[in-house]
Amino acid sequence: MQNNQQHQHLNIVDSLLMQMFGRPKGILGRLGGFILARTKRDFTQWVINLLEVQPDDKVLEVGFGPGVGIEILAATVSRGYIAGVDYSKEMVKQARVRNAKAIETGLVALQYGSVEKLPFADDTFDKALAINSMQVWSDAMAGLLEIWRVMDVGGKIALGFTSHSGQSSTGLSEMLTAAGFTETHLVETDQGFCVLATK
Numbered sequence: 526m527q528n529n530q531q532h533q534h535l536n537i538v539d540s541l542l543m544q545m546f547g548r549p550k551g552i553l554g555r556l557g558g559f560i561l562a563r564t565k566r567d568f569t570q571w572v573i574n575l576l577e578v579q580p581d582d583k584v585l586e587v588g589f590g591p592g593v594g595i596e597i598l599a600a601t602v603s604r605g606y607i608a609g610v611d612y613s614k615e616m617v618k619q620a621r622v623r624n625a626k627a628i629e630t631g632l633v634a635l636q637y638g639s640v641e642k643l644p645f646a647d648d649t650f651d652k653a654l655a656i657n658s659m660q661v662w663s664d665a666m667a668g669l670l671e672i673w674r675v676m677d678v679g680g681k682i683a684l685g686f687t688s689h690s691g692q693s694s695t696g697l698s699e700m701l702t703a704a705g706f707t708e709t710h711l712v713e714t715d716q717g718f719c720v721l722a723t724k
């Protein structure tokens with residue numbers, strides 16, 4: 526009986542966390558977006574530095590959340606462009622507000638959608654990233670295969686995870702290799718880790 530109650534309690538906590546951060550929705554999602562924007566900037570900057578983004582790169586961010594990563598990317602990319610896909614309407618709204626100017630100039634385009642079915646042609650992007658997102662995709666392998674498809678040959682991917690993301694680094698390189706990526710390597714910091722790879 527006690528085990529059952531503990532199990533129910535964990536289910537409720539999981540569901541609240543999912544609404545707040547996993548696929549932000551409603552009032553909790555709105556709050557989650559504000560928290561993410563305030564707390565993840567340094568880590569996001571660290572992952573983007575590892576990607577070595579260039580001014581003429583075409584960059585894709587999956588699961589951009591409140592759009593802080595998009596904002597950081599827009600400070601470097603000037604001749605290329607930045608596309609984002611996120612499976613939360615609330616996050617698309619917050620990220621569009623945060624990046625309104627860059628959207629207006631055509632540098633940035635943010636869409637609601639899922640990593641498993643990206644609305645882009647094959648071989649489009651030079652760089653791709655996802656931060657604290659892959660662990661909540663319903664099919665991580667399908668997502669990685671789809672990112673591989675839309676990336677150009679020689680393009681670089683970065684998957685970043687903070688220490689409390691719940692994602693283990695074990696097996697990630699193998700997943701990327703199975704999706705077709707090469708040269709996978711893991712970089713760690715006190716805040717989390719990032720796996721990099723090349724198409």
Ligand SMILES: C[S@@+](CC[C@H](N)C(=O)[O-])C[C@H]1O[C@@H](n2cnc3c(N)ncnc32)[C@H](O)[C@@H]1O
Nearest residue numbers: 546548561588589590611612613639640656658
């Ligand atoms: C924990 S938040 C991280 C947001 C942001 N990258 C950050 O670090 O602050 C996870 C994000 O992944 C998005 N997401 C979840 N499942 C997704 C999917 N299947 N396709 C695209 N985005 C997804 C969520 O909507 C959410 O914005």
